Amino acid sequence: MKTLLVDDHTLFREGLAMLISHGFPDVQLHQAGDIAEALGLLRSDGGFELVLLDLGLPDSAGVQGLQRLREQAPDVTVVVLSADETPETVLSAIDAGAAGFVPKTAKAGVMQAALRVVLAGGVYLPPSVLGHARGEPAPVAKVEAPVADDPEATGPGGLSPRQADVLRLLVAGKPNKLICRELDLAESTVKTHLAAIFRKLEVTSRTQAVVAAARLGLVFGADR
DSSP, X not given: OEEXXXXXXXXXXXXHHHHHHHHOTTOEEXXXXXXXXXXXXXXXXXXXXXXXXXXXXXXXXXXXXHHHHXXXXXXSEEEEXXXXXXXXXXXXXXXXXXXXXXXXXXXXXXXXXXXXHHHTTBOOOOXXXXXXXXXXXXXXXXXXXXXXXXXXXXXGGGOOHHHHHHHHXXXXXXXXXXXXHHHTOOHHHHHHHHHHHHHXXXXXXXXXXXXXXXXXXXXXXXXX
16 A cells, blocks of 8 residues: 655654554555645655645644645545544544544554554544543454445445445545545435435434444455
């Protein structure tokens, strides 16, 4: 997975890069120190699948940098790194299109476990949002690719394969138009799937659906 790590603190960035290179040798990691450099890399060097983004950068404030990344590279999954893990900050990042949130204050073991979930296609959110007593990720429930000869089969959360497809893209922060394009579905069909997903996960919004996916430990194993 081609990944871009964006953080202006050199020591933290290099330490995390070392952790990723040792623990996840299949990851092709690039680094940037601010949003301008990150946007330049995304423009000039395509193929990025994942961006690990610090919210506290010198050329952006709060979720502003996240919004700029989402505007320029809507197909790239963005996971936020931040020392501020209050529920308000986490949920505002998810609202702005983040596909997960890893606290920079996490201990090394928790950070590694969180990265393992994120790099495998799952969602990690801090316990302050999930209501967990500990920081470890939830047990993994893998969401497999659709089964062509059994379109009504259900998986974790009672989702059909097509609903799992839609949830995978929703979790990645993609708007309805991109979900329609990637799955070759009409917008009305996507809205119908979203309504069913919300009902099955017992949520009422896209942000709550991301939180529910993290709580269930869903990992989207196909076409992340």
